[in-house]
Amino acid sequence: ETGVTQTPRHLVMGMTNKKSLKCEQHLGHNAMYWYKQSAKKPLELMFVYNFKEQTENNSVPSRFSPECPNSSHLFLHLHTLQPEDSALYLCASSPETSGSYNEQFFGPGTRLTVL
Amino acid sequence: GQNIDQPTEMTATEGAIVQINCTYQTSGFNGLFWYQQHAGEAPTFLSYNVLDGLEEKGRFSSFLSRSKGYSYLLLKELQMKDSASYLCAVMDSNYQLIWGAGTKLIIKP
Secondary structure (H helix, E strand, O other): OOOEEEEOOEEEEOOOOEEEEEEEEOOOOOEEEEEEEOOOOOOEEEEEEEOOEEEEEOOOOOOEEEEEEEOOEEEEEEEOOOHHHOEEEEEEEEOOOOOOOOOOEEOOOEEEEEO | OOEEEOOOEEEEEOOOOEEEEEEEEOOOOOOEEEEEEOOOOOOEEEEEEOOOEEEEEOOEEEEEEOOOOEEEEEEOOOOHHHOEEEEEEEEOOOOOEEEOOOEEEEEEO
């Protein structure tokens, strides 16, 4: 495996379900990110982890719970979601969280539908 | 507040040239990125500008004017595979990427 991988690619869940999204990066990066992408809207940064420590939480509702057990893996735990949470959830990684030329590498995303 | 503006959609013809504009207002500036995203796929890096001027990379070029808060992505010799969304993003003073909503480019034969 190379780059950034995400599973599952598609997920349909009810509002009372609990599910988790998984992201894995094989690039040796130290920073990992969760983004939400809704149609015709800018990418919304949700969480940032640097060296396994959470450095950013952009006022994300508590029904989204991130977990970063090591620099290569990132999870997003979901519970009691709302239909408006339906979106594409993208994971990204970068060498660090600071420094100008800090290209982010993205995974293919998980298309989430909340019924 | 911080804001990135780019057109929602553009249409161009195969073999032609298209310019996608991006204007920004951010708290600080540490570079501007362009990404390409095909439908259902991950965004992929195209270019990075931190100094004023034009950066050329094959059929794609990116221009930056920091004084005007303006950038454009120029695509030459358009191919059908260039049909995608093009995302403009600015790195602010906290090294966070501020994203535009993306420009959907439709290429017609």
